[in-house]
Amino acid sequence: MQLTKLEIKGFKSFGDKITINFNEGVTAIVGPNGCGKSNVVDAIRWVLGEQSTRMLRSEKMENIIFNGTKNRKAANLAEVSLTFDNNKNVLPTAFTTVTVTRKLFRNGDSEYRLNDVKCRLKDITDLFLDTGVGADSYSIIELRMIDEIINNKENSRRNLFEEASGISKYKVRKKQTLNKLRDTELDLSRVDDLMFEITKNLRSLEGQAKKAEKYTLLKDEYRQSSINLAYYRIADFSSELERLQGQESKLNKQSTDAQEHINKAENALKQIREDNLEQEKNVSIQQKATQEFINKIRNYESEKKLKTNSLRIFRIKKAD
Ligand code: ATP
Numbered sequence: 001m002q003l004t005k006l007e008i009k010g011f012k013s014f015g016d017k018i019t020i021n022f023n024e025g026v027t028a029i030v031g032p033n034g035c036g037k038s039n040v041v042d043a044i045r046w047v048l049g050e051q052s053t054r055m056l057r058s059e060k061m062e063n064i065i066f067n068g069t070k071n072r073k074a075a076n077l078a079e080v081s082l083t084f085d086n087n088k089n090v091l092p093t094a095f096t097t098v099t100v101t102r103k104l105f106r107n108g109d110s111e112y113r114l115n116d117v118k119c120r121l122k123d124i125t126d127l128f129l130d131t132g133v134g135a136d137s138y139s140i141i142e143l144r145m146i147d148e149i150i151n152n153k154e155n156s157r158r159n160l161f162e163e164a165s166g167i168s169k170y171k172v173r174k175k176q177t178l179n180k181l182r183d184t185e186l187d188l189s190r191v192d193d194l195m196f197e198i199t200k201n202l203r204s205l206e207g208q209a210k211k212a213e214k215y216t217l218l219k220d221e222y223r224q225s226s227i228n229l230a231y232y233r234i235a236d237f238s239s240e241l242e243r244l245q246g247q248e249s250k251l252n253k254q255s256t257d258a259q260e261h262i263n264k265a266e267n268a269l270k271q272i273r274e275d276n277l278e279q280e281k282n283v284s285i286q287q288k289a290t291q292e293f294i295n296k297i298r299n300y301e302s303e304k305k306l307k308t309n310s311l312r313i314f315r316i317k318k319a320d
Helices: 037-047 121-128 143-150 153-164 167-319
Strands: 002-009 018-021 077-085 097-105 110-114 117-119
Touching: 002 037, 037 077, 037 097, 097 121, 110 121, 143 153, 153 167
Parallel strands: none
Antiparallel strands: 002 018, 002 077, 077 097, 097 110, 110 117
16 A cells, blocks of 8 residues: 555645655755745545644634635635555445545635545444554654653653554454443333333233223224124114005005095085086076066056055045
8 A cells, every 4th residue: 555645725824735646765844944844744644534723733623724825715624535546445435445535614614535436434444453554653754753752751652663563453443333332221221221122012902902902992893892782773774664664555545545535525626616616607697687677566566555645635626
């Protein structure tokens, strides 16, 4: 595995994009004090996932973004990419070239990329595990670290030997395994809690299941009883219907007979009315004839009276 290229943009003193190609042999970066040589090492450490601002010689993480100069605006994004040649498949991936990228925005957002695909920091640390490459490995040594190793600060010499002899990766794995073990123990106690809860719920569910079973039985019984009741009612209704139909036909017959009677009576009444009318006509004719007779009699009577009077007057005159 060979480090082939480092690209830096907006990181610390590098406002413009710079590319450093690591060709065959040794690559040395030289320059006056303060020109940014250590910043190159910081960039490599940072892109591999360094989280400690102290190790990056900065007060806070935001300070690693290019701050600008008198004539240049500050950058909003720090971006570093590190490319490896993976021809010998040291890195556990199918790619022959692997590029790791880290970005940090001034608003605090950050992202990691593997061959330009977004990923987690864990994906990058897992990829470089056991290869001696990493933010806290001794493959990246700055001037300050040499002093620390000489003075054996915080057991740094022992750490260097442990890493060189390959022990540190096992220590890391041991730490990871112990962490996993602790997590698993926590999970197990959580499982116990869950089991307790589930058992409690199970009891109440069993009660509910029994009730549901009883409910189903009762529902079936109720259904069967409803069907029987319906049959019984249908039979009852049928005999009642027959009885009512018999009654209806009897009443129909009675009604027809009565109608016939009514028709006959109406015909007789009609005949009586016609006879009455005829008789009334006759009566009126006779009344008219009677009236004429009466009139004639009255005429005769008044004539008789006149004549009687004339006769009386005649007799008086004759007697005189
Ligand atoms: P020496 O040879 O003395 O160790 P060096 O070449 O290693 O120096 P560095 O320490 O890498 O220099 O760089 C320091 C320079 O980087 C300083 O001039 C500092 O102002 C600049 N610098 C650091 N952080 C930023 C930043 N966020 N923005 C702009 N410049 C920065």
